[in-house]
Amino acid sequence: MTDPSTWHVYLVTDRSFSLGRSTLEVVEAAVSGGVSAVQLREKDLCTRDFYREGVQLREFLRSHRVPLIINDRIDIALALDADGVHMGQEDMPLSRARQILGPDRIIGISINELDQITDESVELADYLAISPVFSTPTKPDATAPWGLEGVKKVRSLTNLPLVAIGSIKLQNAREVVLAGSDCIAVVTAITAAPDIAGATRQLVDEVRQAKSIRQNDTAKQ
Ligand SMILES: Cc1ncc(COP(=O)(O)OP(=O)(O)O)c(N)n1
Ligand SMILES: Cc1nc(C(=O)O)sc1CCOP(=O)(O)O
Ligand SMILES: [Mg+2]
Helix, strand or coil: CCCHHHCCEEEECCHHHCCCCCHHHHHHHHHHHCCCEEEECCCCCCHHHHHHHHHHHHHHHHHCCCCEEEECCHHHHHHHCCCEEEECCCCCCHHHHHHHHCCCCEEEEEECCHHHCCCHHHHHCCEEEECCCCCCCCCCCCCCCCHHHHHHHHHHHCCCCEEEECCCCCCCHHHHHHCCCCEEEECHHHHCCCCHHHHHHHHHHHHHHHHHHHHHHHHHC
């Protein structure tokens, strides 16, 4: 299992924000730009089509050694032999998801409120998603945004790897990482970019630089 604290940019797919390109096309270009992980997120597909889409991505991502995470659906993750799942607070409880998926698959969990961090099952997760850092039109039903102060607060409360999501772009990626996130998760900064590989490369460089600044600052303290 790859350690999510080493990830830089995590692509979350969304066919409706991909400028007419297929999810496979988007993922291929994002991988050539250096994404660390890909989450297949399909809120409207039937099980059969979700699975078929996953088969295509799994073959490609496996050959490039990039982890495939499935949103919401443990059954599809198992059927695909995917690397992990992302669960929200309204999805399968973490403790049950861990029992089903075993110790080796990655499980990420969305954190929308502070008291969710102190829930004892949280330690069963491999990463926490700070959800959302900034409000975003891509997910209109997201909860209230954490802001950068929220990212700092979460960082002070846990050593688990942190993934920040919600309106993260090249312009604000650095401040999100300096506030304490290990990785950024994005939809439209990649899926809606005219040059997906180029946009991904820029995001990866930005996060890499910010992580190295943060590590140097921590070493000095
Ligand atoms: C990396 C990442 N973070 C947060 C989410 C949101 O998960 P959830 O709250 O379950 O909402 P849906 O994505 O299922 O609509 C995510 N998918 N990925
Ligand atoms: C899938 C998802 N989950 C979120 C959360 O807050 O839990 S925000 C989000 C969409 C993020 O899209 P963009 O990078 O285009 O803002
Ligand atoms: Mg969910």
